[in-house]
Amino acid sequence: MPKATAKNKPGGGDYEARHLLVLEGLEAVRKRPAMYIGSTDTRGLMHCLWEIIDNAVDEALSGFGTEIGVTLEKNGAIVVRDQARGIPVDKEPKTGLTGVEVVFTKLHAGGKFGAGSYNATGGLHGVGASVVNALSSRLDVRVDRNGATHEMSFRHGVPGEFDGDGPDAKFTPGSKLRKTGKIGRGVTGTRVRFWPDPQIFGRDATLNRDLLSARARQTSFLVPGLAITIHDDRGEEPFTEEHRHDGGISEFCEFLAPDQAVTDVVRLQGTDKFTETVPMLDDSGSLTPTDVERDLEIDIALRWGTGYDTVTKSFVNIIATPKGGTHVNGYERALGKAVTKALDGTRLLKSGEQVTKEDALEGLTSVVTVRLAEPQFEGQTKEVLGTPAVSRLVASCVERELGRFFTSSKAGVKQQARTVLEKSVAAARTRVQARAHKEAQRRKNALESATLPAKLKDCRSKDVERRELFIVEGDSALGTAMSARSSEFQALLPIRGKILNVQKASVTDMLKNAECASIIQVVGAGSGRSFDLDAARYGKVIFMADADSDGAHIRCLLATLFFRYMRPLIEAGRVYSAVPPLHRFELTNPRKGMDKYIYTYSDAEYQRKAAELTKKKLNFKEPQRYKGLGEMDADQLADTTMTMGRRTLRRITLDDAEEAEGVFEMLMGNDVAPRKEFIVDGAYRIDAEAIDA
Known part of the structure; x- marks a missing residue:
């Protein structure tokens, strides 16, 4: 068998100019959308909507237009309309394209670079409208200006013409800005209608009406006299609301x-x-620092x-x-x-x-x-x-x-x-x-708790960045984890079942709870306002619970504890959840180079893997389903859950503190009604065939 060389290795040593990929126009946006909108989930989808709305608001800030309408249509389209000056429809001298096509197809192009059309705006990079266009399966823009209505359509940022409504209509590229009607003198405005591209945004990405209402209300406060109307036609009954606040x-x-x-x-x-x-272009096309x-x-x-x-x-x-x-x-x-x-x-x-x-x-x-x-x-x-x-x-x-x-x-x-x-x-x-009391309490605690809890199985390393604390559910799992861990840098702290729900409990009750108190003591950085991130004893804190509903509840309780009393750890990205497998396949006739054991982490992945192995005529024993971490031996736990490079960790993040606060209060707080509504609403989304009962 020939030896592998740099040339025949996959992704090997060949690296020539022909390997370089040059992304033209809006291709870069579709290739790396998160670079422009932050993410491709609900947050990124809402960011696209903000970009179009903010363009209309910038017109209002400049004194043009006092009304903005936002409509969420049943067919998935989003419409933003204003009564401002309208996007320019004449040709831009350098490109030879109309103003509409420049705005929607050229990155870093627009009227917000200090040329006099705008003074104070939210958009300044000139990428907002063009990025939304690139990430839309269809975008239609209609401009009322100069006594006529002008229209233009795009697919994935490419101008053209559709032969019907919706993003699935037949598309012919190459169409230009066209006049479609006459309007009264002095009538101006812009309407943008777009369908976000499902190839870019995941299934979970949805337009959140509450976020939209909050943003519209906020904007109406910031621009006194501006009326923002929201229509949502997606539900059984249409929803309409208007925000206007003259008090600023x-x-x-x-x-x-x-x-x-x-x-x-x-x-x-x-x-x-x-x-x-700032650097400015001079007559020769060079950037010159200018005051x-x-x-x-x-x-x-x-x-x-x-x-x-x-x-x-x-x-x-x-x-x-x-x-x-x-x-x-x-x-x-x-x-x-x-x-x-x-x-x-x-x-x-x-x-x-x-x-x-x-x-x-x-x-x-x-x-x-x-x-x-x-x-x-x-x-x-x-x-x-x-x-x-x-x-x-x-x-x-x-x-x-x-x-x-x-x-x-x-x-x-x-x-x-x-x-x-x-x-x-x-x-x-x-x-x-309070500081004096805290210092006295710390001295008192230091005298009373000179040693860490006996159940902590600490690690030897003194390097905080490397040290990891695994919070393990149950003593049975602890025994396996003791053999599976790397004692050099991995510490283990067992907890008994479900800890106290601190969202409902007082600080005093939380400190009285042995499990909560031991977690805070072992982390070593205090709690609440006195929490000192620099004093934390571990670079990572990892929740390791069974991959079932009880394990999910335990992870939620632990996340609540850290969110309420050790939030800086989450904000610093140092809190994780381990992902143990649900099933194990043991191959009886593995081919050369194949692992004898294959793990899957969900029922759907299990079904796919079983079908794949059967199709490849690879025999396997009856797959093992793990009911808990205690059923795994040390080698299995190490290979799948604890060893760096082989394990999967989910980082617990905090993108929006206010929204996270609301979610924790709904899921773990005293008010039952919102939680019941959440559970009932979620129940209708569950596939009854997928329930393991």
């Missing part, structure tokens, strides 16, 4: 506040300029309440920045300075006491918005603002305007300012007392 972010602040007010809504507004060095003067509009609404929670929503133009950025950093820094400066003229603080920005933020609800041209974001999903100059300018504005609030001589405002200062001082004293 002051009304938004009141809407978000979770407590009773101790101050009126305070508006901090200002405008400023800054110089930014550009930018205008910055700052508008912040805030009010203090009787509670203790802090609610901060931040936006750049109309785009939410859930992870903050330079505008939020400047705002919070200046808030702390303003409160500290205001306290200097009072006798509220005792000697040695100090108020921090966290104390000033207690009970504060605020909406932070800035508007500027071409903001620097981190990635196309625009979750963090990175423009450096914004931090300094926002801080200056906030410190100045809050200074006026705290020094106001108006009777009502003066009393409210005094209340805020007293509240901040009380928060500072509570913080100091």
Whole structure:
């Protein structure tokens, strides 16, 4: 038999220019969609809808159009229409294409690169509409402009013409923008209708009406006077709602506040300029660093309440920045300075006491918005603002305007300012007392618990990055796992059955529960607000439970514990769930190079593998079905579940804290009705033939 060489190895040593793949136009988007929309699940599908809606909202921000309509049709189409200026229909000089075709087929093309058509917008990379077009099985755009209606259609980003409705109609490529009718003078607007491509988006990707309503409501707060109407025709009965809020972010602040007010809504507004060095094309086509003067509009609404929670929503133009950025950093820094400066003229603080920005933020609800041209974001999903100059300018504005609030001589405002200062001082004293209590408790616990739980089977390695903690269900599984593990870096902590449901229990009850307390003690980083990620003793925490409904419940209870009391571990991507197999095939006549044992992880995979082996005429013994981890011997458990490179781990992630909070409350909280509705709704989706009963 000839030896393998670099040339005959699969994917071997040949590497020439002919192996390079050049993706033209929108091919790159279809090849790597997650690069542009974050993911191909519900979140990515909703992001496509946001891109089209935000284009209409950008027109409203510029003073064109006060109505936007969004329709979710029964046939899967999504329609977004506005009454703004309409996409340009004349030809763009460099490409020779109409404005409509440029916008929907060319990446990094549009009117938001500072050319004067827009000043402050959410879209700035020029990829939104073209990316949606590339990821749609069909997209139709209709533009009312210049006294005529213009229409154009695309399939996977390629212009052409369909001979009927829907994405399955016969498609002929090559059609151009066409006039289809006349309209009255002064009538303008754009309608985009598209079908997301099922080849790109998975079956679980659905349009979430609640998310759409929340986004529409949020946008209507940010653009006063803009009416956004949502029609959902997918259900048995059509659904319609309209969002319009003329009060702007002051009304938004009141809407978000979770407590009773101790101050009126305070508006901090200002405008400023800054110089930014950006690369610009010169006459020769070269990029030259150029100083550009930018205008910055700052508008912040805030009010203090009787509670203790802090609610901060931040936006750049109309785009939410859930992870903050330079505008939020400047705002919070200046808030702390303003409160500290205001306290200097009072006798509220005792000697040695100090108020921090966290104390000033207690009970504060605020909406932070800035508007500027071409903001620097981190990635196309625009979750963090990175423009450096914004931090300094926002801080200056906030410190100045809050200074006026705290020094106001108006009777009502003066009393409210005094209340805020007293509240901040009380928060500072509570913080100091809590820290002292925590330190005392830590010392007490250190004396009482000098050693880790006896049932912990620790590992030898001192390298936290390598160390793994397996939380194992049951003593029987522990015995097998002891033999299967690598004692150098894998530790085992057994738990007895189902731990306490901490979503329903108090902190005291949680700490009294032996299983919960031992998990927190072994992780070694504390719990709740005192949790210190750097103190965690393990680089990975892995739930290892049976692959049945009881095991799923145990994993859910463990996930709830970590979400409620050790959330930074999840946010850091250090919490996983092991995936043990359900079945094992033992081949009686394996061919050369084949494994004697084959494992499957679901009933569907079992059926496929059995059919495949039968078709290949490979004989196998009666497949073994594992009812639990304890039925596996050490070699099987090591090969399938614990050995790096052979095992499968599912990382538990937290993309949206608010949404995750709601899901945990629904599944594990005290309110039974939403959970019952969820279970009943899910029951109708189950294939009765698939139930193993």
